[in-house]
Amino acid sequence: xxxxxxxxxxxxxxxxxxxxxxxxxxxxxxxxxxxxxxxxxxxxxxxxxxxxxxxxxxxxxxxxxxxxxxxxxxxxxxxxxxxxxxxxxxxxxxxxxxxxxxxxxxxxxxxxxxxxxxxxxxxxxxxxxxxxxxxxxxxxxxxxxxxxxxxxxxxxxxxxxxxxxxxxxxxxxxxxxxxxxxxxxxxxxxxxxxxxxxxxxxxxxxxxxxxxxxxxxxxxxxxxxxxxxxxxxxxxxxxxx
Amino acid sequence: xxxxxxxxxxxxxxxxxxxxxxxxxxxxxxxxxxxxxxxxxxxxxxxxxxxxxxxxxxxxxxxxxxxxxxxxxxxxxxxxxxxxxxxxxxxxxxxxxxxxxxxxxxxxxxxxxxxxxxxxxxxxxxxxxxxxxxxxxxxxxxxxxxxxxxxxxxxxxxxxxxxxxxxxxxxxxxxxxxxxxxxxxxxxxxxxxxxxxxxxxxxxxxxxxxxxxxxxxxxxxxxxxxx
Numbered sequence: 298x299x300x301x302x303x304x305x306x307x308x309x310x311x312x313x314x315x316x317x318x319x320x321x322x323x324x325x326x327x328x329x330x331x332x333x334x335x336x337x338x339x340x341x342x343x344x345x346x347x348x349x350x351x352x353x354x355x356x357x358x359x360x361x362x363x364x365x366x367x368x369x370x371x372x373x374x375x376x377x378x379x380x381x382x383x384x385x386x387x388x389x390x391x392x393x394x395x396x397x398x399x400x401x402x403x404x405x406x407x408x409x410x411x412x413x414x415x416x417x418x419x420x421x422x423x424x425x426x427x428x429x430x431x432x433x434x435x436x437x438x439x440x441x442x443x444x445x446x447x448x449x450x451x452x453x454x455x456x457x458x459x460x461x462x463x464x465x466x467x468x469x470x471x472x473x474x475x476x477x478x479x480x481x482x483x484x485x486x487x488x489x490x491x492x493x494x495x496x497x498x499x500x501x502x503x504x505x506x507x508x509x510x511x512x513x514x515x516x517x518x519x520x521x522x523x524x525x526x527x528x529x530x531x532x533x534x535x536x537x538x
Numbered sequence: 539x540x541x542x543x544x545x546x547x548x549x550x551x552x553x554x555x556x557x558x559x560x561x562x563x564x565x566x567x568x569x570x571x572x573x574x575x576x577x578x579x580x581x582x583x584x585x586x587x588x589x590x591x592x593x594x595x596x597x598x599x600x601x602x603x604x605x606x607x608x609x610x611x612x613x614x615x616x617x618x619x620x621x622x623x624x625x626x627x628x629x630x631x632x633x634x635x636x637x638x639x640x641x642x643x644x645x646x647x648x649x650x651x652x653x654x655x656x657x658x659x660x661x662x663x664x665x666x667x668x669x670x671x672x673x674x675x676x677x678x679x680x681x682x683x684x685x686x687x688x689x690x691x692x693x694x695x696x697x698x699x700x701x702x703x704x705x706x707x708x709x710x711x712x713x714x715x716x717x718x719x720x721x722x723x724x725x726x727x728x729x730x731x732x733x734x735x736x737x738x739x740x741x742x743x744x745x746x747x748x749x750x751x752x753x754x755x756x757x758x759x760x761x762x763x764x765x
Contacts, residue, residue, distance in 0.1 A: 347667055374673030384668035388686045398672035401682060443668075450672060 298323045298485055299344065299454055304353035306339055306509075313339045315509040316353065321454065326486045328496040328517070331506035332532060337489045340506070341458050344487065345376040358453060374402055377447030381459040383439045385431040391418060391442045392427040395449050403450070417449035418442070421475045437468030441475050448479065455479065457488040491536065497521055505529045554733040558725040562737045565721030566745060572638055572717060573704040573745075579643040580703070581696070584650025591651070592658050592680060602651070609648035614706050617641045622713040638710040646703045653696050657688030693760040697753035705746065718742060 299321035306314040313336045321327050329337045342348040344355060346362065346369055355362040362372055385394050395414035399405045405413065418424050421441035431439050440460055447455055457476070461469035473495050480486060480499045490496070496503055496517055503520040505513045505528070513519075513526040520529055591602050609617070622637045632640070661684045669679030711720040722738030 345671060347671070370670075370673045370675055373671055376671070378667075378671040380664060380668065382664055384662075384664035386665065386668070386683055386687075388690065397682060398669075398674060401678050402673040446668075446672065 298325070298358060299487070300354075300356040301340075301344070302354045302356075304340070304343060304355065305351045306336070306343055306348060307351045313509050314343070314350070317506075317509075317511055319504065319511065319514070321485060321487055324483045324485055325501045326480050326488065326499055327502050327504060328500035329487065329489045329504045329506060330491065330493070330496070330520075330532070331512075332535075335506040336509040337506045338458055341456050341487060341489050344454075344456055345373050345378055347378075370402070374398065374450045375453045377450060377452035377455040379440070379443050379447055379455065379457045379460050381462050383431070383436070383443045383463070385439050385442055385446075387431050390428050390430050391423060391434065391445075394431070394442055395446045398446070398450055413449050414445070417445040420448065420478070421445045422471070435468055436464045437471040440464065440472045444472070444475055444479075448484070454485045454487060457486065457490065459490055460488070461490065461492055493521070493533070493536070505532065507532075548732050549736040551731055551733040554725075554729050554731045555737060558721075558729070558734045558737065561721045561725055562718065562734065562741050565716060565718035565738070566741050568635075568710075568715065569707050569717040569741075569745060572635065572642070572707045572710065572715065575639050576642040576646055576704060576707070577700055579639070580646025581650050581700070583643060583647035585654050587647060587651040588654035588658060589680065589685075591655055592684075593676075606648040606651050609645050610652070614641060614645050614703075615709050615712070617645065618709050618713060634710065634713040634715045637713060638707065638715050642703060642706055642709075645706070646700065649699045649703065650696060653692045653699065654688060657690075657692040658684055660691055661687045690760050694757040697756055701746065701749055701753060704749070705742070708742075718745075 299319075301317055301319040304314055304317040304319075305312065317336075317340055319327070319340075329340065331337045339348055343350045344362075350363060357372060357375065360372065361367060362369075386397065389397065392411065392414050395417055396407075396410040399410035399413055400407065403410075415424060415427060418427055421444050423438060423441050423445065426434060426438060426442075429438075431442070434442065444460075460476070461472050464472065469492070473492060476486070476488070476495070477499055488495075488500075500517050502514060503517050504511055505520060505526065507528055512528050519525065521533070525533070587602055587606070591599050618637065618641045621632070621641055622634060625632060625637075658680075665683050665687065666676075666679055669683040670676070674682070707715075707717055708719040710717045711723060714720065718738045718741045722734045722741075725734035725737075726732065
């Protein structure tokens with residue numbers, strides 16, 4: 298599904314990713330953790346070329362994402378993205394946020410786009426809020442609209458960049474619940490987050506990154522258990538204090 | 539003659555008003571025509587320049603910035619005179635109406651470009667990223683996500699600037715465009731009375747006070763949906 302090999306990214310003289318190898322299988326939820334500055338967000342942003350990798354390769358369903366021949370706009374709609382700061386369009390209501398790409402990219406009719414968007418909003422429990430503008434929604438609701446916007450395009454992979462970091466714990470719960478439902482429905486997901494409980498409950502694999510490298514990659518039971526790499530243990534105990 | 543009646547005789551002479559009212563009305567029509575043309579082409583050109591600038595092509599942007607800065611720095615009257623009296627020397631003769639339209643459109647476009655550009659730049663980077671992540675092209679993202687937000691931010695400064703530049707239609711008088719001020723000064727020199735000038739001033743008020751009010755209405759209307 299997603300196959301990343303020897304991925305490097307430098308910003309000027311700073312090497313943020315130092316040769317990352319990562320495979321994500323269909324329907325798998327891979328959870329990336331690590332201290333800030335470890336390169337985990339940069340890695341996620343390289344996966345849809347919001348950041349241009351400096352070296353290495355990324356294959357999505359066998360398509361070379363970094364090839365100049367690849368239509369990046371076509372690939373991006375298969376790589377849904379959910380941001381820390383939601384990035385909803387403030388001039389459009391919830392429905393309009395979801396229908397925009399359906400109309401302009403997939404060229405759906407207004408009625409068809411609306412039906413798909415309402416189904417997507419329903420999946421995140423916000424059907425009744427379709428007419429609300431982002432400013433009239435709580436942070437948790439905004440983030441769920443952002444998830445609906447991404448899933449409406451039927452992506453093959455959903456990328457989450459710290460989806461709950463800007464939310465109070467009680468609002469984060471509704472977002473995590475929506476993400477859990479997606480996982481149960483078989484969505485392939487890559488999540489960068491600090492929500493360790495969610496990782497324990499839903500992740501198939503947890504990847505620990507530090508200084509631009511993958512330190513350990515394994516099932517949650519291993520990374521959260523006694524056999525975790527010492528660096529992972531240090532990070533997790535730091536986090537729980 | 540008392541001071542009051544002298545004032546009325548000078549500025550509001552009924553016979554003069556009756557004689558020159560048709561000319562002033564004709565001038566108002568011309569002013570409205572020039573102003574409408576300038577607003578449409580000036581804002582459209584300004585928006586187009588800002589859109590081109592957002593593609594960040596170094597050489598093109600350099601030209602846009604130079605053009606915009608020169609047009610904003612020069613007094614519009616200077617440009618009007620250079621174009622009207624200078625272009626015939628290189629074989630291009632434009633009617634005075636066209637010169638006024640062209641020059642004021644360019645000046646409005648220069649200011650509008652800066653206002654639109656400031657609006658585009660003020661839209662957060664995440665909005666571009668969100669659009670691109672749904673498979674929209676850069677141009678689609680600009681049209682459907684960035685510009686609607688940018689334009690909303692630009693309405694108040696743009697309204698003010700548009701009013702300020704549209705008033706410059708009065709500059710047409712120096713090249714013989716038969717707009718309000720031209721009609722008024724002609725009538726003033728034939729009649730020897732200041733009344734036509736006062737009529738001209740009133741004509742400007744009649745035209746521009748509604749524009750100022752509409753401008754204020756647009757500003758408030760576009761303000762409350764934000765935030």
